[in-house]
Amino acid sequence: MRVDAPLAETIRFDVLTIFPELLDSPLKEGIIRRAQEAGQIGIVCHNIRDYALDKHAMTDDRPFGGGEGMVMKPEPLAAAVQAVQAMAPQPGRVILLSPQGRPYTQAVAEELSGYARLLLVCGRYEGVDERFIAQYVDEEISIGDYILTGGELAAMILIDSIARLRPGVLGCADSAGYDTFSRGGLKFPQYTRPRLFEGLAAPEVLFSGNHAEVAEWRFIASVERTMRKRPDLVVGLRFSPNELKILQRQGLLAKLRESGWKSQSEN
Numbered sequence: 008m009r010v011d012a013p014l015a016e017t018i019r020f021d022v023l024t025i026f027p028e029l030l031d032s033p034l035k036e037g038i039i040r041r042a043q044e045a046g047q048i049g050i051v052c053h054n055i056r057d058y059a060l061d062k063h064a065m066t067d068d069r070p071f072g073g074g075e076g077m078v079m080k081p082e083p084l085a086a087a088v089q090a091v092q093a094m095a096p097q098p099g100r101v102i103l104l105s106p107q108g109r110p111y112t113q114a115v116a117e118e119l120s121g122y123a124r125l126l127l128v129c130g131r132y133e134g135v136d137e138r139f140i141a142q143y144v145d146e147e148i149s150i151g152d153y154i155l156t157g158g159e160l161a162a163m164i165l166i167d168s169i170a171r172l173r174p175g176v177l178g179c180a181d182s183a184g185y186d187t188f189s190r191g192g193l194k195f196p197q198y199t200r201p202r203l204f205e206g207l208a209a210p211e212v213l214f215s216g217n218h219a220e221v222a223e224w225r226f227i228a229s230v231e232r233t234m235r236k237r238p239d240l241v242v243g244l245r246f247s248p249n250e251l252k253i254l255q256r257q258g259l260l261a262k263l264r265e266s267g268w269k270s271q272s273e274n
């Protein structure tokens with residue numbers, strides 16, 4: 008499916024791994040479990056060993072040229088991708104989890120949430136034979152500049168972050184729209200009962216019952232904390248004309264400009 012096409016009713020994740028049990032528990036809890044039960048997402052784990060060609064079900068071998076560790080053999084991976092693709096009418100986008108891939112962000116999660124089917128291939132050891140990547144992988148994705156022992160946790164991170172963007176998966180339809188990163192900056196601070204905790208009072212405005220005042224306070228708090236905690240995100244902030252007026256009135260526009268922010272017309 009193209010990402011600009013209408014959203015399919017469900018998204019199907021196929022995870023290809025030599026340790027399928029690793030994903031058992033996270034897939035059986037909370038929102039991800041409920042979304043599967045409701046048919047909003049589908050997740051199928053496949054053991055790459057089932058596609059190994061030799062009698063010992065070998066999925067790895069020593070690297071050509073010598074050196075440390077083992078490399079995942081291309082044939083079991085290729086056979087697994089081919090077989091898994093054939094299990095559903097629509098072929099999926101093949102993603103290899105890899106520290107050398109495109110850095111994963113909320114924007115990438117949003118992009119991938121538009122696909123009807125994703126095949127997530129989990130590497131192990133020193134990684135996978137380069138020829139498998141050349142022939143079968145549409146894209147490599149990295150969850151950060153550090154090295155994991157395998158791609159399973161990274162695959163789980165993709166599933167979790169993509170699933171919650173799908174229609175109906177979150178209990179409250181609006182909540183993803185105000186999340187940190189969804190509009191470029193950080194979400195406003197949140198408070199719940201008790202009103203006074205260890206001498207610290209929750210902000211008075213939140214009890215005013217005035218929705219417009221609460222919304223403005225939250226907007227300003229969100230901009231201020233983005234400037235303080237993640238100044239690197241400031242340049243990417245985008246504001247509506249009304250928000251710009253609020254920022255001007257609160258004296259924040261000048262501070263934003265000092266931090267490198269420019270309006271869209273200046274960009």
Ligand SMILES: C[S@@+](CC[C@H](N)C(=O)[O-])C[C@H]1O[C@@H](n2cnc3c(N)ncnc32)[C@H](O)[C@@H]1O
Nearest residue numbers: 104105106130133134149150154155157158161
């Ligand atoms: C030990 S790593 C291999 C690292 C490889 N030797 C290198 O230096 O690029 C084994 C597997 O874990 C997964 N992995 C490790 N770090 C990752 C990351 N930051 N993002 C996504 N997957 C990762 C990949 O599937 C990788 O093939």
